[in-house]
Amino acid sequence: MSAFNAIGEEREIDREEFTPGIEPQPTWCPGCGDFGVLKALKQALPEVGRTPEETLLVTGIGCSGKLNSYLDSYGFHTIHGRSLPVARAAKLANPGLEVIAAGGDGDGYGIGGNHFMHTARENHDMTYVVFNNEIFGLTKGQTSPTSPKGHKSKTQPHGSAKDPIRPLSLALTSGASYVARTAAVNPNQAKEILTEAIQHDGFAHVDFLTQCPTWNKDARQYVPYTDVQDSDDYDFDVHDRVEAQEAMRTAEEALYEGEVLTGRFYVDEGRPSYQEEKQRIGEMPETPLAERYFDDDYEWERAYDEFIDKHR
Amino acid sequence: MTESELIWRISGGSGDGIASTSQNFAKALMRSGLHVFTHRHYPSRIRGGHTYTEIRASDEPVKSRGDGYNFLLALGDSFARNPQEDAYYGNEELKPLSENLDELREGGVIVYDSGLLDADEIEGFDRRVEENDWHVYPIDLRGMAREQGREVMRNTAGVGVTCALIGMDLEYIQDLMREAMPDKILEPNLEILQTAYEQVQEEHDPDAHDVRIPSGEHDEPQLLMSGSDAISYGAIDEGCRFISGYPMTPWTEVFTIMTQALSGLGGISEQVEDEIAAAALALGASHAGVKAMSGSSGGGFALMSEPLGLAEMTETPVVFVEAMRAGPSTGMPTKTEQGDLEHVLYTSQGDTHRVVFAPGTVEEAYDQTRTAFRIAYEYQIPAIVLYDQKLGGELISVPESTFDREPNPDLGSVLTEEELVDAPHNAAGKYERFQHDVEDGVSPRSLPGQKGGRFLATGNEHEPSGHISESPENRVAQVDRRSQKVEAIRAELDDEGNQTPHGPEDAEYGILTWGSQQGTVEEAVDELNAAGHSVKSLGVSDLTPYPVAEVEAFVESVEEVLVVEMNASAQFRGLTQKELGRYGEKLSSLLKYNGNPFEPADIVEGFESTMIDGNDDVPGIETTFVPAAGD
Numbered sequence: 001m002s003a004f005n006a007i008g009e010e011r012e013i014d015r016e017e018f019t020p021g022i023e024p025q026p027t028w029c030p031g032c033g034d035f036g037v038l039k040a041l042k043q044a045l046p047e048v049g050r051t052p053e054e055t056l057l058v059t060g061i062g063c064s065g066k067l068n069s070y071l072d073s074y075g076f077h078t079i080h081g082r083s084l085p086v087a088r089a090a091k092l093a094n095p096g097l098e099v100i101a102a103g104g105d106g107d108g109y110g111i112g113g114n115h116f117m118h119t120a121r122e123n124h125d126m127t128y129v130v131f132n133n134e135i136f137g138l139t140k141g142q143t144s145p146t147s148p149k150g151h152k153s154k155t156q157p158h159g160s161a162k163d164p165i166r167p168l169s170l171a172l173t174s175g176a177s178y179v180a181r182t183a184a185v186n187p188n189q190a191k192e193i194l195t196e197a198i199q200h201d202g203f204a205h206v207d208f209l210t211q212c213p214t215w216n217k218d219a220r221q222y223v224p225y226t227d228v229q230d231s232d233d234y235d236f237d238v239h240d241r242v243e244a245q246e247a248m249r250t251a252e253e254a255l256y257e258g259e260v261l262t263g264r265f266y267v268d269e270g271r272p273s274y275q276e277e278k279q280r281i282g283e284m285p286e287t288p289l290a291e292r293y294f295d296d297d298y299e300w301e302r303a304y305d306e307f308i309d310k311h312r
Numbered sequence: 313m314t315e316s317e318l319i320w321r322i323s324g325g326s327g328d329g330i331a332s333t334s335q336n337f338a339k340a341l342m343r344s345g346l347h348v349f350t351h352r353h354y355p356s357r358i359r360g361g362h363t364y365t366e367i368r369a370s371d372e373p374v375k376s377r378g379d380g381y382n383f384l385l386a387l388g389d390s391f392a393r394n395p396q397e398d399a400y401y402g403n404e405e406l407k408p409l410s411e412n413l414d415e416l417r418e419g420g421v422i423v424y425d426s427g428l429l430d431a432d433e434i435e436g437f438d439r440r441v442e443e444n445d446w447h448v449y450p451i452d453l454r455g456m457a458r459e460q461g462r463e464v465m466r467n468t469a470g471v472g473v474t475c476a477l478i479g480m481d482l483e484y485i486q487d488l489m490r491e492a493m494p495d496k497i498l499e500p501n502l503e504i505l506q507t508a509y510e511q512v513q514e515e516h517d518p519d520a521h522d523v524r525i526p527s528g529e530h531d532e533p534q535l536l537m538s539g540s541d542a543i544s545y546g547a548i549d550e551g552c553r554f555i556s557g558y559p560m561t562p563w564t565e566v567f568t569i570m571t572q573a574l575s576g577l578g579g580i581s582e583q584v585e586d587e588i589a590a591a592a593l594a595l596g597a598s599h600a601g602v603k604a605m606s607g608s609s610g611g612g613f614a615l616m617s618e619p620l621g622l623a624e625m626t627e628t629p630v631v632f633v634e635a636m637r638a639g640p641s642t643g644m645p646t647k648t649e650q651g652d653l654e655h656v657l658y659t660s661q662g663d664t665h666r667v668v669f670a671p672g673t674v675e676e677a678y679d680q681t682r683t684a685f686r687i688a689y690e691y692q693i694p695a696i697v698l699y700d701q702k703l704g705g706e707l708i709s710v711p712e713s714t715f716d717r718e719p720n721p722d723l724g725s726v727l728t729e730e731e732l733v734d735a736p737h738n739a740a741g742k743y744e745r746f747q748h749d750v751e752d753g754v755s756p757r758s759l760p761g762q763k764g765g766r767f768l769a770t771g772n773e774h775e776p777s778g779h780i781s782e783s784p785e786n787r788v789a790q791v792d793r794r795s796q797k798v799e800a801i802r803a804e805l806d807d808e809g810n811q812t813p814h815g816p817e818d819a820e821y822g823i824l825t826w827g828s829q830q831g832t833v834e835e836a837v838d839e840l841n842a843a844g845h846s847v848k849s850l851g852v853s854d855l856t857p858y859p860v861a862e863v864e865a866f867v868e869s870v871e872e873v874l875v876v877e878m879n880a881s882a883q884f885r886g887l888t889q890k891e892l893g894r895y896g897e898k899l900s901s902l903l904k905y906n907g908n909p910f911e912p913a914d915i916v917e918g919f920e921s922t923m924i925d926g927n928d929d930v931p932g933i934e935t936t937f938v939p940a941a942g943d
Contacts, residue, residue, distance in 0.1 A: 024779055056600070056760045061771075068768055069779055072740065074760040076599055077770035077780075078592065079622050085589040089596030089604070090760065092580055093554060097600065097760055118585040278580075285578035289553055290601035290759070292578075293723050300551075300719035307573050308545075308715070311535040312339075 026070050033210025033221060034063055036184025037131055038070055044194035050098045058087040060103035060112060062138045064131040067102050081112030084119045084128065091126050094290035095275055098198065099126040106136050109145040109165045120174035120203050125273035127197045127204045130167065133212040134219045141215035148256045167207045168248040168265055177202035177268040181251065183209035183225050189262060202273045209260065220260050228263040238267045316526035317370040318478060319381035322470065323408040325389025327359035333467040334365035335707065339536050340484035341369040342709045345528040348536065350707040351377035356645040360391030362407035371528030375831030379913040382420040382523050383478065384412055385470045387453065388428025410434045421447045421523050423473050425466060427454030447521035449477065456508055460500040468501045472508030477518045478525040482509055533712040539677045539703035540565035543633055544573060546681030547605055551721045553579035554604035556593035558586055560612045561645045562701040563635040567607070587612040591619035594630045599769060601723065601759040603685060607633030610652045611642065620694055621660035626769040627692035629724060631684050636700040638907050647907030648701035650827055651879040653887065656698050657856055663791060665798050667695040668855040672812060672830030675714045676853060677703065680810060689724030691754055691797045698855065702909045703828035725756040732764040743767050744776035748789040753796030802857035811862050815841060815848030821923055822870035823849040826877060826884050829910055833876055836915035847919065858891040867892065873899050874919055880905040882938055901938040
């Protein structure tokens with residue numbers, strides 16, 4: 001059998017391959033930032049030479065969760081907050097796949113916060129795109145973990161008493177080896193960052209600012225941005241943890257004060273991915289586990305003889 | 313019950329090496345040609361607290377721990393003297409001796425460590441010894457071990473004393489020690505064993521009592537296995553190469569055994585942040601094309617209900633194991649119960665489908681775990697192996713041939729790339745992975761990475777290509793197809809005959825049970841028939857789809873049925889009544905939910921009192937009788 005021929009073949013990838021012909025058109029509202037993510041992803045994937053067949057897009061629930069309905073790859077639309085554990089295992093089972101996980105700020109930083117922390121800690125070789133619009137969109141406008149303090153909604157009528165999550169800082173402290181923020185209003189930067197994140201060998205977290213024209217007109221997601229890499233004011237070394245931490249703190253505070261800072265904040269090329277670590281210590285086979293099931297020649301060992309012997 | 317059986321109990325403090333000592337002794341008894349069955353009793357503490365293990369050894373096959381026991385080795389709880397422990401748990405020093413007297417049979421033997429325990433402090437000890445004709449050997453095991461410089465080796469001294477008193481050759485123990493122990497501790501242990509053995513022979517008269525080791529011979533090679541072992545090896549032989557989990561008693565045993573075995577096989581084990589993640593990982597691995605499992609105990613399984621539903625909706629094959637302990641909530645972590653039946657059958661939202669097996673023996677645990685994987689991957693449905701702390705933890709000698717060890721890497725209903733070329737695709741080129749009209753309701757999968765197989769797996773209702781759909785026609789077609797799979801599974805499982813009948817076919821009364829109580833019930837049935845009653849039993853292992861035809865035939869064939877299970881709300885009886893649709897007036901319940909499993913005597917007593925004498929009260933406080941209720 002030849003299930004895995006698709007993987008690793010060198011060929012030119014046509015951008016149109018990721019665009020379904022008569023498949024469902026997005027149900028997102030006109031002007032929604034999610035269109036920006038979809039577009040950037042469609043542009044980035046051919047850039048990195050991935051075919052739709054070797055791409056697995058795993059999503060959570062919410063407007064963002066519908067992303068893989070509109071990208072013509074393999075897809076797994078999971079449950080609220082659980083895209084990362086599904087994606088992690090798929091990648092471990094078949095490292096030949098390009099695994100991308102995506103979700104919203106409620107999905108990724110709220111209900112899935114624990115998984116976010118642990119996936120970053122383990123540094124799985126995958127990309128995680130979080131659509132950050134500071135609101136619960138699909139359930140009609142409730143306060144989210146990234147909504148600013150004082151944000152009023154039907155579920156927080158007195159204004160939120162909580163400080164917002166700081167996703168970039170959280171990713172860094174948890175161990176992500178690539179942390180960036182981009183915005184739907186900056187298509188060029190978004191494509192560049194997604195391309196880089198997908199190519200990165202480790203856990204790449206992209207906090208993707210997406211505007212919600214229906215439920216969150218107050219958020220800063222529409223305003224012109226400053227690319228921290230291009231700005232002399234924010235000169236820092238993306239490879240330096242301490243400097244990156246400081247830059248992130250500034251960016252995360254500035255967002256709520258009216259200035260949108262985006263760009264790469266931290267890149268660590270040196271940290272081995274989880275898969276590499278597991279293989280190094282002998283916890284994971286060199287050949288993809290999934291491939292073995294399709295290889296007629298693979299000898300199904302019963303190497304637990306020593307375990308059976310213990311029962312004699 | 314044979315006259316020649318030895319039921320040996322070793323007691324002491326948690327952390328005193330009771331488990332390892334008893335495991336070795338059980339293996340030595342097995343190697344000498346006997347059938348063995350062990351039972352563990354331990355508190356939810358790391359160190360200190362009364363614990364014991366019982367080993368029943370006989371020249372005949374044994375199916376339960378039996379009633380009572382005839383040899384006590386009381387080691388003393390070395391941690392009971394910790395003053396801080398005193399503050400929490402009271403003085404437990406005497407418990408290894410005092411707590412174990414009730415079940416010691418008449419004429420039994422007591423060996424206790426006089427270095428740690430003083431029998432004079434136990435009220436009425438001498439009187440009870442006399443009344444029961446017990447033979448008491450106070451021996452300073454601690455002192456004996458101390459002479460060799462290692463007080464912890466008093467376990468070994470105790471085993472040496474036991475061997476001398478029951479007439480067992482030391483060679484089996486010595487061989488095991490040589491295999492398992494590093495040189496540094498091997499020599500002193502062998503020395504202590506020998507010294508203890510000789511000292512008893514010199515100073516005591518082993519013929520003063522009647523407890524002797526029986527002699528036996530096995531027809532074929534045996535392995536000492538627990539239910540957790542059997543589940544793990546069943547999964548591995550069936551091709552499972554991915555496991556994810558979070559530690560929780562008693563499921564941790566399977567998780568640990570699988571992890572260690574998989575590391576030698578090039579599989580993957582992941583200990584993750586919580587049970588939701590654990591279950592979701594198993595789905596991810598399976599989706600990518602690997603046979604995967606996860607599992608937990610009650611509370612952890614509760615967290616898995618959402619991924620379980622996702623597996624059902626996306627038709628992702630996966631096997632979960634659920635190791636029951638006493639609930640609700642944290643309940644009694646180290647005590648057994650069958651209280652999670654309804655939790656496992658019905659958890660998750662919507663019209664859900666799953667397959668649930670409850671093996672009754674170690675052998676069945678192996679076979680049915682294999683079946684669970686086969687069904688899960690063939691029919692793309694989650695399968696659950698439901699067992700309890702008792703089955704998971706007890707070590708039993710089983711014929712090696714039980715484990716056929718023929719590996720099965722077949723992924724079930726998956727198409728190759730060649731087959732995908734001719735498979736139906738939608739106008740946009742997506743493979744119709746969830747087709748409406750397919751044989752048995754099974755629409756074959758494609759795997760990420762395969763050419764021509766792109767599709768979307770989603771927890772939303774979806775059309776054939778996987779895209780979200782709220783079309784009424786599609787909804788009905790998909791629900792019907794998913795249900796159709798269950799009927800196909802039912803037909804397949806009915807042919808397999810996982811249910812275990814026992815006793816005379818034309819018996820007047822029936823006992824219906826499920827899961828780990830099967831062996832105990834069978835022993836009780838034998839005792840009841842020997843006592844002149846007419847009883848047979850049926851051990852049910854397929855919980856859903858439920859084996860309606862077989863159970864109905866069983867119920868029809870008898871006057872009355874006693875349903876034996878370890879929970880307070882008669883969950884299996886409820887399931888049976890629901891599935892059969894009638895017979896309520898024929899089914900009574902014998903329930904036990906004090907944390908300990910049934911013993912054959914509980915069932916014999918309960919049966920005679922309720923079925924024969926017509927009492928609603930069962931003697932003793934251990935069991936409860938719930939009479940038939942009508943339909």
